[in-house]
Amino acid sequence: TDLKNIRNFSIVAHIDHGKSTLADRLIQLTGTVAARDMKAQLLDNMDIERERGITIKANTVRIEYPAKDGQTYILNLIDTPGHVDFAYEVSRSMQAVEGSLLVVDASQGVEAQTLANVYQAIDADHEIVPVLNKVDLPAADCDRVAEQIEDVIGIDASDAVRISAKTGLGIPEVLEAIVTRLPAPKGDRDAPLKAMLVDSYYDAYLGVVVIIRVIDGVIRKGDKIKMMRTGGTYPVDRLGVFRPKMENIPELGPGEIGFLTASIKQVRDTRVGDTITHEKKPCAAALPGFKPAQPVVFCGLFPVDAAEFEDLRDAIEKLALNDASFSYEMETSAALGFGFRCGFLGLLHLEVIRDRLEREYDIDLITTAPSVIYHVYLRDGTMIELHNPADMPDMTLVDHIEEPRIKATILVPDEYLGDVLKLCQDRRGIQMDLTYAGTRAMVVYDLPLNEVVFDFYDRLKSVTKGYASFDYQMIGYREDFLVKMQVLVNDEPVDALSTMVHRDRAELRGRAMVEKLKELIPRHMFKIPIQAAIGGRVIARETLSAMRKDVTAKCYGGDATRKKKLLEKQKAGKKKMRQFGKVEIPQQAFINALKMD
Numbered sequence: 001t002d003l004k005n006i007r008n009f010s011i012v013a014h015i016d017h018g019k020s021t022l023a024d025r026l027i028q029l030t031g032t033v034a035a036r037d038m039k040a041q042l043l044d045n046m047d048i049e050r051e052r053g054i055t056i057k058a059n060t061v062r063i064e065y066p067a068k069d070g071q072t073y074i075l076n077l078i079d080t081p082g083h084v085d086f087a088y089e090v091s092r093s094m095q096a097v098e099g100s101l102l103v104v105d106a107s108q109g110v111e112a113q114t115l116a117n118v119y120q121a122i123d124a125d126h127e128i129v130p131v132l133n134k135v136d137l138p139a140a141d142c143d144r145v146a147e148q149i150e151d152v153i154g155i156d157a158s159d160a161v162r163i164s165a166k167t168g169l170g171i172p173e174v175l176e177a178i179v180t181r182l183p184a185p186k187g188d189r190d191a192p193l194k195a196m197l198v199d200s201y202y203d204a205y206l207g208v209v210v211i212i213r214v215i216d217g218v219i220r221k222g223d224k225i226k227m228m229r230t231g232g233t234y235p236v237d238r239l240g241v242f243r244p245k246m247e248n249i250p251e252l253g254p255g256e257i258g259f260l261t262a263s264i265k266q267v268r269d270t271r272v273g274d275t276i277t278h279e280k281k282p283c284a285a286a287l288p289g290f291k292p293a294q295p296v297v298f299c300g301l302f303p304v305d306a307a308e309f310e311d312l313r314d315a316i317e318k319l320a321l322n323d324a325s326f327s328y329e330m331e332t333s334a335a336l337g338f339g340f341r342c343g344f345l346g347l348l349h350l351e352v353i354r355d356r357l358e359r360e361y362d363i364d365l366i367t368t369a370p371s372v373i374y375h376v377y378l379r380d381g382t383m384i385e386l387h388n389p390a391d392m393p394d395m396t397l398v399d400h401i402e403e404p405r406i407k408a409t410i411l412v413p414d415e416y417l418g419d420v421l422k423l424c425q426d427r428r429g430i431q432m433d434l435t436y437a438g439t440r441a442m443v444v445y446d447l448p449l450n451e452v453v454f455d456f457y458d459r460l461k462s463v464t465k466g467y468a469s470f471d472y473q474m475i476g477y478r479e480d481f482l483v484k485m486q487v488l489v490n491d492e493p494v495d496a497l498s499t500m501v502h503r504d505r506a507e508l509r510g511r512a513m514v515e516k517l518k519e520l521i522p523r524h525m526f527k528i529p530i531q532a533a534i535g536g537r538v539i540a541r542e543t544l545s546a547m548r549k550d551v552t553a554k555c556y557g558g559d560a561t562r563k564k565k566l567l568e569k570q571k572a573g574k575k576k577m578r579q580f581g582k583v584e585i586p587q588q589a590f591i592n593a594l595k596m597d
């Protein structure tokens with residue numbers, strides 16, 4: 001295809017503003033899918049997801065559109081994930097296209113999530129076409145929202161396309177805008193092959209499917225390709241495009257987006273942002289900006305029921321096949337038995353994986369405190385990378401500890417600024433910058449990653465009513481006064497609740513934690529001391545009093561059916577409990593005890 005007849009774009013939108021509905025309409029109107037095959041929200045690929053138990057992260061679709069100028073254009077839409085944990089994947093998808101549709105619900109206006117993504121599009125030098133959706137709603141106020149787009153985002157919205165993805169109004173105008181307002185890709189067909197690895201996923205039938213954007217040169221079936229960063233070489237055995245069903249084609253040239261399969265065994269061998277070239281005639285330089293996915297948050301995952309360990313292993317191995325950014329290794333804990341220490345890109349990533357293990361694989365899990373990687377310098381000059389507070393060496397051997405710091409950028413409406421500053425200050429943040437854009441403030445903080453991994457994002461959302469956007473990048477390691485805090489329940493240390501904390505905040509955190517645990521652990525027949533300690537020194541203590549006699553008396557009363565019911569209830573409840581010495585701790589306690597509020 002001639003470059004001038006190609007348009008590559010993504011859709012930037014806040015959740016629920018109508019991204020999927022619009023994509024469906026574009027596909028439908030161009031007859032890419034016969035009407036009878038048209039199911040709502042094709043791009044979500046949920047059937048396949050459910051059927052095969054995999055997630056298709058990025059979706060692309062190729063649309064042929066006969067424009068008003070009499071020429072037929074190929075439009076490639078790339079769908080992008082929308083969360084800060086996947087900011088790098090989003091940035092790569094954005095690099096693979098030349099323009100974006102910015103979809104804003106005309107009854108709601110610009111929201112936080114839109115901002116982070118639209119800035120990524122601006123960073124990628126995109127041409128951006130604002131689209132005001134849901135104009136059929138009585139609450140739609142196009143003029144106000146257009147003005148808001150100009151104020152907040154700073155792009156011209158005077159010729160925003162006004163549509164209703166639901167009724168189909170304005171969809172032909174969107175297609176025309178894509179052709180006339182977005183630029184064609186550039187590229188050299190005669191140059192050596194240079195393609196970007198945009199995404200990949202594991203397919204049970206085809207193996208690893210790699211989504212690529214060709215920059216220069218031509219790729220054909222049978223070609224021997226090389227991944228420039230990982231060094232792997234593979235023969236291409238299938239080349240194609242999504243319409244949105246997979247369709248084989250003989251070659252992909254400059255500006256085109258499609259997929260390849262090449263007997264690649266696992267998703268781990270394909271790194272987002274890698275450069276694909278020909279083995280024999282490679283391009284001179286790899287694409288800039290490649291960053292290998294690096295887990296930054298670690299936690300232990302243990303089955304509530306020790307008998308489910310093998311099931312957990314199978315499930316984790318399956319999930320890892322399709323997720324190169326997720327790492328795991330076996331771990332044993334004195335209190336929790338066998339489990340896995342897992343590494344994630346961020347907290348959402350952690351939650352997604354934990355959720356999938358519980359829902360799709362039906363395994364009840366205990367999640368230990370999320371931790372970052374500390375650099376522990378010993379007196380003998382060696383340094384260890386500490387992923388798990390339980391492995392912390394004796395303090396007498398330690399010279400000093402360094403922790404990872406991030407540069408956090410937060411965009412927030414004026415009225416919530418005070419709360420955001422307080423939140424960052426409470427988390428040991430150092431303010432680096434504060435500027436205004438319209439009625440929004442942009443604050444930049446240097447923060448310890450450790451203070452952000454647990455519930456910073458939740459807190460930020462709650463103090464700003466969802467109106468803040470947050471993005472971060474690692475800036476390096478810095479020394480601070482960090483200690484390991486242990487929790488003892490009934491005088492036994494519960495290693496899964498050990499955390500690294502700043503010495504100055506240890507009392508506060510310790511007290512909050514024992515108070516929480518006191519609420520979360522049910523009463524037993526005896527008194528249970530709950531303590532937080534640093535080294536051998538107790539810094540906070542609560543006592544959970546024993547169950548009152550008359551309560552237990554009821555259980556053992558004369559009513560047999562009632563007694564049975566109670567026993568059954570207890571048995572069911574047990575599944576979610578874990579025995580520590582003589583004490584049973586509910587699964588939920590592990591995660592809730594660590595929340596700070």
Ligand code: GTP
Pocket residue numbers: 013014015016017018019020021022133134135136137163164165166167
């Ligand atoms: P996620 O998939 O959750 O990211 O959301 P999305 O941005 O893809 O939004 P989606 O297309 O799923 O639409 C969200 C809701 O808005 C759905 O219930 C749609 O039916 C509805 N919707 C989308 N477009 C319109 C529109 O033009 N008018 C009205 N009234 N509703 C719409």
